[in-house]
Amino acid sequence: MEAVERFRNAKIAKEISEEIRRLKPDRKVKFMHVCGTAAGPEA
Amino acid sequence: MFAGQPLAPRHEQTISRFGLRSLLPEEVEVIAGPGCPVCVTPTVALDRAVELALRGVIVTAFGDLMMVPATRMSLLEAKARGGDVRVVYSVSDAVEVARRNPDREVVFVSVGFETTAPTTASELLRGVPENFSVMCYHRLIPPAMELLLGIGDIHIDGFICPGHVAAIIGVKAFRIFAEAYKMPTTIAGFEPNDVLLAILMLLRQLRDGEAMCENEYSRVVREEGNLKAQQFIDEVYDIATADWRGIGRIPQSGLTLKKEFEDFDAEKRYEFTSMKHVDINPGCNCHLVMIGKIYPPECRLFGKVCTPQKPYGPCMVSSEGTCRIYYKYGERPKL
Known part of the structure; x- marks a missing residue:
């Protein structure tokens, strides 16, 4: 559980997003997520 | 946090x-x-499930599928018209419904990607009652x-x-x-x-x-994946060209039941009325949302004609649907 908490930690998110901004490309880039979720009982 | x-x-x-x-x-x-299984399940699956429900078959499905618009009506509307449509949490629940109703036919609408396909395969390998069958609409990412x-x-x-x-x-x-x-x-x-x-x-x-x-997900994902689940898939399904709602026909992208399991293939067990299946209603842009060509708010129907309470397109239905997610969370201001 502790390991998962690291992936929800806002301080770490800030560090990663700062690193992302440092790596900002000089052109527009587009990433696609293709999630493939399991259908579930919701709705 | x-x-x-x-x-x-x-x-x-x-x-x-x-x-x-x-x-x-x-x-x-x-x-x-195109990552939402409910969104990409072709209308023919829902139309046939509706038809079976109205003919007295018990149709079991994940709740996500209930409100998905189909050609004539959704599964929820079929239920309102007297069809016996039941929401299940897993294929195991659907098999249990069949066991408890030996004098009724029970069909499970089996949708989803590589994540759900092994569960249906596992049930078929373990053995299911004769009154149980599957509509197999699994897709591969x-x-x-x-x-x-x-x-x-x-x-x-x-x-x-x-x-x-x-x-x-x-x-x-x-x-x-x-x-x-x-x-x-x-x-x-x-x-x-x-x-x-x-x-x-x-x-x-x-x-x-x-x-x-x-x-990135090394705490869960391994190079070879889950070999047991892959074995279940290999034993039960053949890979085939398949239709994706709003996207069209994609080679080698679907799973169908192997010949050994065709007795449990609902589409071989029942005959269906021939009809034109409408995947995308006029004005709906779900097909463009699904391939990432537009964002949901760029669709003129978004939030007006098409809402979670009354979805017009498939992407507004499931909590995994892109339009539904945009409707719920909207866009956040830039920080």
């Missing part, structure tokens, strides 16, 4: 719910692809990704691949995109920092002029 509630396992939900786009520079865009690469005007610079699918089929199944197509690829988990890390990994690849398949 981010709100620590369990997350629905979908990247778009994580991105929208936690406003991750607001953390990204304007040069970095993240779009949703990698062939859809290959199709997306061929759509010239989308211009994808990197893929963020689904961690749970990779948990089943392994990193190896996604290597083709880096190795053959030279497309930067990461496999990502579903916590906010998983997604941010995956984006960072892709940006590093772009900076270095590389195309690799990296595994």
